[in-house]
Amino acid sequence: MSNGVRLGVFYTIIRPEEKAILAAAEARGIPVVRLDDGVVTFGLEPPADLPDVVLNRSVSHTRSLYAVHCYSAYGVPTVNTPSVVELAGDKVLCSLRLAERHIPTPRTVVALSPEAAMTAIEQIGYPAVLKPAIGSWGRLMAKVDNAEDALQILEHKSALSSPIHSVFYVQEFVPKPDRDVRAFVVGNEVVAAMYRRSADWRTNAARGASAEAAPHSSELVDLALRAAEAVGGGVLAVDLMESPSGLVVHEVNPTPEFKTLAAATGVDIAGKVVDYAVGVARR
């Protein structure tokens, strides 16, 4: 039941996830206000006719960040909150928070110039992984096996004009099975988990990794909930790797996709996300 709540859905495009969210809201009788991130504008004063909560589904980190700040300033709760989007959407900030909370995470060194990045890679040792601080789906990630690779990759990155590429996030390469684990957290619950298996070292579903339901072991649940709580909680996908010394959290995603996870587990994730959003709506 909607309880009179109007749900705003802030989006870039309608993917299967957003379609499922809209369908879940309709099934619950919840009116939806569609907020296209390429169309809406934000003044300094709250506009009339605001929804009671905004579920952020924009794929753009930049648009997400400004939008949730604006809605928050208008007094409209957002899922996720601005600080969660800010922290979890930036790998540097997220890693710092995970380390601060003593959550196992791969060794990471950040550098702000190509020269310092070379030093960072040497500090991590080979093989190392170079990731953009912002972005997902395994895009623009590189495995660096030796100094020659490092120089070439850094030269290529230096030629890219976007400021995103002037931040070098260097992480140890974690020897793991041909899979990683994704735990989907809604509030204080892991609602679904899956293994993502791939012959490629990147196990993103977007890169074609296959999925199967993963057991909710106490270690997985504990670590996923701690990681989600560390960034502020909400609706989050926690990605973990099975390192030789146990599970390590390598990412916390604040606008998670779940098509593959829902299919692998049979869990109505869209329904759980909508129920959570309605639960945090302003009254």
Added chain:
Amino acid sequence: MTNCPECDAKVEKHGMLLGEVFPCPDCGTELEVLGNTPFSIQPAPKEAEDWGE
């Protein structure tokens, strides 16, 4: 019925939402639904560097 802006193939879809993306059945280009009456489409937005989860 409309045509793919990339390959000109005929494209017809029913029951789609505004903003929904789907691949052209012929060339695979990602397309976005602009309207349903009449059915109209455009190339879907291109993935930007800050896109992700």
